Amino acid sequence: MASNDLLAVLVDADNVSPSRIGAVLAEIAQYGVASVKRVYGDWTKPNLRGWKDAASAHVIQPIQQFDNTTGKNATDSALIIDAMDLLYTERFQGFCIVSSDSDFTRLASRIREDGVTVYGFGERKTPEAFRNACDQFTYLEVLDKPDDLETADKPAEAAAETTQERVPGAKLRGDAKLVSGLRAVIDAASGDDGWANLGAVGQLMRKRHPDFDSRNWGYAKLSDLVKAIGLFTVETKPGGMRLKNKKPAA
Template sequence: MNAPSDLLAVLVDADNVPPSRIGAVLAEVARFGTASVKRVYGDWTTTQLNSWKVAASEHVIQPMQQFAHTRGKNSTDSALIIDAMDLLYTGRFQGFCIVSSDSDFTRLASRIREQGITVYGFGERKTPTSFRNACDQFTYLDVLNTIDGETSADAPTAERPATSSPRDDVRLIEGLRNSVSTASSEDGWANLASVGQLLRKWQSDFDSRNWGYAKLSELIRATGQFTVEGHRVRVGTTSR
């Protein structure tokens, strides 16, 4: 995780993100650094963004006007991309937070990462794999703690179905085994933080909250295939 002093640019696609989620997103962003630039893009002359006007004011996010000049063409996306590149070239930022579920930002995320800058993505479950994988870290909106009146992340919704058992998730088990094996020392023990970092590199949308667990250690224990002691983990259970 980046140092709290890192400067971040937060760019929000108002057409793709409900305003009720933005408070939780900004709280998550604060874990990675300081959001020195916060902008939300859309056509503010339309009634569809009325609720966003309140949220933008409350969270001190600068609304960026972009008229929809042509039907079927998303000019909002283009405006966000152009601004992101302008901000990138200033060299001021250590990270960019792109808040959208739109695959149109896949190339933007890849381009920013080419400069050695971290990209944090935030979006709904419907977000295409291409955009999720283009980010260093991608977080689903529904796992974030409620701040602006949304349903609690602990409760299943149409957007967030009931979590399956970690014991039955083959992709999770495989990723954990590979990460623990790679991070382990000669005695077979691996540092939990190192395991989490490796998982994020291999699966950008990995988050223990996707399975309903607040901490990585809790998720690993729930699989029943690892031993966790303090801040370290190893493959295999230990009888006590």
């Protein structure tokens, strides 16, 4: 359920396709109210032309920033300066940085130093440093299909880019990082009886691994993912689902 937290959404147009922004904003709506929405770029560049319709359709304020010096990313600098100005107002409970650029790693860390939540959105190629600097990081590839603004004439191609096939259970069990991470979190979140609430497991996984998302493996819900892995005892109670690590076979 969405909260009433005020969020500032800052988009790096150089690193995000305009066809993705609708799905990003729908995701952000689960976390709070996007009271500020800005997209940064040099709009004289032909490759950013698609942002004109996207910004208008989603009521995002375009911020023009000319590349005055070759080799320097003026767009990143403008976004960072605006982010700090907005942070100092103390109006926002969260910042959403939409980019795959590691240049925003320090910005995310700085915002979190003030106790403000940072949600990151970027492609799978996003460097680990930026992903881990955020409280929560979501890959663009796992969100809903792109807007029709840019892909209406090639729906098959767009679908291929965004559809995440469900990873089968055997392959999930072979994912050492995923399995060991869940085992450790279940141990940490469990009571004396060894059972851990599913919600607590999900929250702790996000804290330890900001880019953790069951959709990365093609599962809409964490419950579906843990069931598919098949290495945990799953029990559904009136208060919700809980998990326990299975003891290894003797």
